[in-house]
Amino acid sequence: MIWNKQYECLDREKLEKLQAERLAALVSYAGERSPFYKKKIAQHKVRAEDIKTIEDIKKLPFTTKDDLRDNYPFGIFSQPVTEINELHVSSGTTGNPTVVGYAESDLELWGEVMARALCCAGAETEDMIQIAYGYGLFTGGLGVHYGARKMGLTVIPASSGQTKRQLKLMQDFKPRILACTPSYALFMAETAKDLGLDPRKSNWQIGIFGAEPWSESMRRSIEEEWNIIATDIYGLSEIIGPGVAQECTYKQGLHIFSDVFFPEVIDPVTGKEQAEGKDGELVVTTLTKRGMPVIRYRTRDIVSITYQTCACGRTSPRISKVKGRTDDMIIVRGINVFPSQIEHVLLNLEETQPHYQLIVDRKESGLDDLEVQVEIKEEFFSDEVKQLRAITAKIQNEINSVLGLSARVRLVEPRSLARSEGKAKRVIDKRKK
Amino acid sequence: MKITQISVFLENKQGRLFDACSLLGSKDISIRALTIAESEDFGVLRIVVDKPSLAVEALKKAGFVATFTDIVAVEVPDEPGGLSRVLKVFCDNSVNVEYMYGFVERFSEKALLVFRFDDPDQAIKVLRENSINVIGKQEIENL
Numbered sequence: 001m002i003w004n005k006q007y008e009c010l011d012r013e014k015l016e017k018l019q020a021e022r023l024a025a026l027v028s029y030a031g032e033r034s035p036f037y038k039k040k041i042a043q044h045k046v047r048a049e050d051i052k053t054i055e056d057i058k059k060l061p062f063t064t065k066d067d068l069r070d071n072y073p074f075g076i077f078s079q080p081v082t083e084i085n086e087l088h089v090s091s092g093t094t095g096n097p098t099v100v101g102y103a104e105s106d107l108e109l110w111g112e113v114m115a116r117a118l119c120c121a122g123a124e125t126e127d128m129i130q131i132a133y134g135y136g137l138f139t140g141g142l143g144v145h146y147g148a149r150k151m152g153l154t155v156i157p158a159s160s161g162q163t164k165r166q167l168k169l170m171q172d173f174k175p176r177i178l179a180c181t182p183s184y185a186l187f188m189a190e191t192a193k194d195l196g197l198d199p200r201k202s203n204w205q206i207g208i209f210g211a212e213p214w215s216e217s218m219r220r221s222i223e224e225e226w227n228i229i230a231t232d233i234y235g236l237s238e239i240i241g242p243g244v245a246q247e248c249t250y251k252q253g254l255h256i257f258s259d260v261f262f263p264e265v266i267d268p269v270t271g272k273e274q275a276e277g278k279d280g281e282l283v284v285t286t287l288t289k290r291g292m293p294v295i296r297y298r299t300r301d302i303v304s305i306t307y308q309t310c311a312c313g314r315t316s317p318r319i320s321k322v323k324g325r326t327d328d329m330i331i332v333r334g335i336n337v338f339p340s341q342i343e344h345v346l347l348n349l350e351e352t353q354p355h356y357q358l359i360v361d362r363k364e365s366g367l368d369d370l371e372v373q374v375e376i377k378e379e380f381f382s383d384e385v386k387q388l389r390a391i392t393a394k395i396q397n398e399i400n401s402v403l404g405l406s407a408r409v410r411l412v413e414p415r416s417l418a419r420s421e422g423k424a425k426r427v428i429d430k431r432k433k
Numbered sequence: 434m435k436i437t438q439i440s441v442f443l444e445n446k447q448g449r450l451f452d453a454c455s456l457l458g459s460k461d462i463s464i465r466a467l468t469i470a471e472s473e474d475f476g477v478l479r480i481v482v483d484k485p486s487l488a489v490e491a492l493k494k495a496g497f498v499a500t501f502t503d504i505v506a507v508e509v510p511d512e513p514g515g516l517s518r519v520l521k522v523f524c525d526n527s528v529n530v531e532y533m534y535g536f537v538e539r540f541s542e543k544a545l546l547v548f549r550f551d552d553p554d555q556a557i558k559v560l561r562e563n564s565i566n567v568i569g570k571q572e573i574e575n576l
Binding site for chain 1: 438440442443444470471472474475477479496497498500502531532549
């Protein structure tokens with residue numbers, strides 16, 4: 001079923017007119033209320049009256065992750081934080097996280113777009129869903145939860161982890177839908193087999209997988225292991241969280257809900273619009289958000305877009321699976337990691353140089369593993385192993401608290417990590433694509 | 434009297450120990466005693482050599498992290514009970530030993546025990562009070 005036929009099957013002309021109206025209203029609203037946008041829009045000398053068609057969006061400035069970082073915590077918001085109903089965070093590029101805020105109507109919007117996403121994936125109102133995305137500050141768990149509640153599904157708010165319990169819930173409660181990261185789905189398959197279960201006989205028939213990049217071959221593995229339809233969901237906290245785009249059962253790209261999240265694909269170097277079907281950086285404008293709307297937010301995700309109507313009947317444009325990043329961000333166990341976060345930690349610790357390397361690998365079980373190699377500073381070399389272990393533990397604790405995930409730290413000899421002219425190759429990603 | 438030991442950080446990578454030791458050999462530096470404290474990712478090589486300043490200079494130049502550590506060297510008769518007699522003195526006087534290692538001397542019936550103490554001055558005082566032979570820099574270099 002299509003959750004909201006009125007907007008999801010709107011013809012292109014009417015949709016573009018709606019988008020233009022919403023964009024003009026957004027420029028007024030954010031220009032007046034957000035300290036950040038007030039300045040930025042004035043600098044760009046653009047006004048709401050200048051937005052006559054949706055093409056006029058090109059007159060507006062871009063917003064970047066650095067803008068959010070520089071205005072930490074609430075400087076981007078269009079409402080005072082006393083009027084914000086919910087806050088979430090995601091990884092920042094240095095020491096502070098990226099903060100996002102939701103007004104009441106934004107929370108309703110979140111429920112609406114996630115309900116659309118669930119229906120895209122094939123959910124029916126009598127279904128039961130097991131949400132194994134983390135609940136808490138991360139937007140994954142609660143976002144899917146709000147959509148499931150809006151649809152009236154029976155929700156199992158399992159959150160992530162406790163794999164044996166996840167499998168027991170699946171066996172005993174018999175949910176038809178599973179929502180979690182694709183690598184966790186594979187990990188659960190391994191655990192199931194270790195427990196003597198046959199994953200192909202599971203109750204899960206539809207999977208809503210995202211929060212990290214995953215390939216077509218990984219999709220095939222998941223579908224074979226679980227005998228499940230594995231669909232891709234896309235989102236980012238800065239826009240709303242999960243629910244920005246979702247694959248329908250035809251799996252020919254992810255429908256992006258452009259009546260509320262207006263997409264552009266640009267050349268990341270020139271900023272100019274990329275042709276339909278050509279790879280570029282996805283830029284999203286939140287047309288109706290009230291708490292923290294963003295204008296032309298550069299996602300740094302590389303996709304291509306198509307405006308052809310899908311066989312499912314939805315007229316929303318479709319983006320490809322994310323093909324890469326314009327920056328060096330990696331995702332480990334569903335969590336965003338910026339190498340610069342590590343650099344920030346190392347610069348602030350007296351025992352270390354900011355020379356490091358990240359080695360990411362995927363264990364046989366399917367879980368991602370992150371090792372941080374750090375050069376030891378000569379003056380902190382201690383003759384005693386326990387002191388070196390203490391230094392390692394200290395670095396590890398600092399990194400873990402900034403990243404929000406546990407990484408192993410390994411001390412290496414000074415000058416042993418490759419230096420290079422220009423940008424040092426900080427990340428070695430050994431995971432198969 | 435405190436002796437100089439050299440401690441070298443070695444990554445747990447093939448050839449690192451060989452690289453360090455062959456470097457010393459090429460500089461005509463003689464190793465008197467050696468031990469390695471290991472951990473999963475790295476080891477700490479501890480050596481007593483005849484020319485410590487030269488050794489550290491060469492190691493640093495070759496890119497190793499090397500430092501001097503003060504240790505105390507004790508000479509005991511090379512017979513059963515030789516070590517435990519010394520250790521009893523420490524126990525009775527609450528002297529804390531961080532680590533130690535030992536080796537046999539060439540042309541005598543003595544064994545050499547190398548100790549790292551929290552408080553080397555206190556340890557030396559206690560050893561002297563108990564007539565245990567603490568040997569000095571010159572003697573180590575002449576071994």
